[in-house]
Amino acid sequence: ETGVTQTPRHLVMGMTNKKSLKCEQHLGHNAMYWYKQSAKKPLELMFVYNFKEQTENNSVPSRFSPECPNSSHLFLHLHTLQPEDSALYLCASSLGGGQGETQYFGPGTRLLVL
C-alpha cells in the first residue's frame, strides 16, 4: 500500500464511450502525475500537476483530458479513444519540486479500448 489509490482497477470501453479514471493520494503531496504503461515501452509521462496547476503536457492527444481539483485528487477524462490507447494508466504523486524526489505510484487502471 503506497498511499495512492486508483479506481477503477479495470475498464473496458468502446471508442465512442466517455469514462474517467480517478486517483487519490493520502500522503500530503503536492505534485501528481499520469503515466501510460504499454508493453515493452518505457513509461510515458502524460501530465504533471504541481499545486493543482498543470506544469507539463507531453503532447498527449486531446481525447485525454486531465483534471486536478485539489492536491489530493487527479482525474483523467477519456473520450473517443482508440484501440492503441489500451494500456495500464498509472498515477503517481510526490512532494512537489526538489532534487531526488521519490514518486509514489498507485496500482494502475488497466484500460482496454474495443
Next chain:
Amino acid sequence: GDSVTQMEGPVTLSEEAFLTINCTYTATGYPSLFWYVQYPGEGLQLLLKATKADDKGSNKGFEATYRKETTSFHLEKGSVQVSDSAVYFCALLNTGNQFYFGTGTSLTVIP
C-alpha cells in the same frame, strides 16, 4: 535528450542465484537514479535510490551503486527468492525535475 537503457528481459533464475540487471543512463548534470519494482497486478514501488555519484542504494538485499564514470546504476542481489519475481524499472530524475524510465526487465525466479 535524457534517457535510460536497461537490459532486455525476460530474465529467469533459479532460487539463490546471483542477479544483475544492467542500467545505463544519459543525462546532463547530476541526475538522481532509482530502481522501481512492479509486482504482478500492482503499481510501481520504489526499491532503492541514489542521489549522487558513488552513493549506494540498498533495500531488501538489493543494491545499486551510482557510477558517474560509466553512467551506470546496475541492480544486484546476491541470492534471489521466488518472491523477487517482478518487473524492475530503472529511472532517472534530471535536474529539470523530469523522470525518465527504462522499458523494464522482467525477472522470474524458479524454485
